[in-house]
Amino acid sequence: MSCTVTDGVADVRLDRADKLNALDPSMASALIATGERLRRDPRVRVVVVSGNGRAFCAGLDLRSFQAMAGGQAVRLRHDDEQPYTGAASSTGQRAAHVWAELPMPVIAAVHGVAFGGGLQIALGADIRMVAPDARLSVMEIRWGLAPDMTGTQVLPELVGRDVAKELTFTGRIVDGEEAGRIGLATKVTAEPRKAALELAREIAGKNPQAIRWAKQLLDLAGRTPIADGFAAEQQAIGELIGSRNQVEAVRANLDERTPVFTDDPQ
Incomplete structure (x- = not known):
């Protein structure tokens, strides 16, 4: 993870580019710690969350699924610096929900893939800028799972309950253009990070x-x-x-x- 603050805009970047920014325990913990740190920073007026390399976030790390194939129960863990009293009870939920809990606006810039937990992190943002060729999926069903990082509670509000069920039951992949049509993307743009930072600077001026x-x-x-x-x-x-x-x-x-x-x- 990297995070810089310039003129009131926090630029947060997931930084496991060689793994398509897939979630492992350290990444999940870093997301929570970064969000909590930004919450307490009075300089921060807007937050932009994006991924380095070819993707926003590919979801749970493949090694976790390999462990599941061997019958292991995989859980993400985070050690709090301060007691947590919010609604999210698990580390995975908090990695996504921490962005919704921030008092300032959060903009997600999505390119490449946003699968499973990666999509749920994007759902924690207030606004989603999405590349037209991005690929998004509620991927959990393909691994025999149901979404458990707040997605079941957030997705229906954006796309409607029936569409949320269809996406979740099938795990199908939608591109950025369809994401815009169904309400999963706030705006479809060829350069989502550039658009997100421009919007962030505009909001930071209010x-x-x-x-x-x-x-x-x-x-x-x-x-x-x-x-x-x-x-x-x-x-x-x-x-x-x-x-x-x-x-x-x-x-x-x-x-x-x-x-x-x-x-x-x-």
């Missing part, structure tokens, strides 16, 4: 507190009683109006200049 509130509010939609969602909107607007960055946004608009925001929410 009031970071407003962006974080917007993500939180949108994530509540359909998952919480509507009255609670309305109440959260009012809490958000109460905190934003008159805050330093909100005042700067208004002044910059009136002055027709680029706003300069601070990562201090006051």
Whole structure:
């Protein structure tokens, strides 16, 4: 794994290029540790997740399946620096869900393959930029498994319950163009990482507190009683109006200049 932060944009790269960035215990642990570190970094306004080499992520490492063929129970493991209190109970789930838990937007840039666990990591992002010739699959059924890295709970929201079942029951591979048509890709683009970084820089230029509130509010939609969602909107607007960055946004608009925001929410 590599991670650099420039002008508020965290550039996270899966880096087992010789293995198509397949997941092994160290990769899963690194995903969690990187996500948790970014959560605590006040400089980070947007995160881009991509893969080095020829693929985004090919899913679970082949050696794990070879071990399964011998009857071994394969489990990913992560040792926490701090106690974890979120919804994901396993290391595999957390490797994908950590991106959904981040308070700032996360954009996945998908090229090559995103199979099984690799696809579920992409599903943890808020936005997915996908190459037209990318190949995506809920691959677990081909190995006699069901998805267990949060995909069963996230995929139906994106593509509909029936399409999610068809993809999961068959394990068939869809290309980037089809992914765009069915809602698995937010945008299909020939250069997904370039597009993701451009979008990230645009978002990073907005009031970071407003962006974080917007993500939180949108994530509540359909998952919480509507009255609670309305109440959260009012809490958000109460905190934003008159805050330093909100005042700067208004002044910059009136002055027709680029706003300069601070990562201090006051």
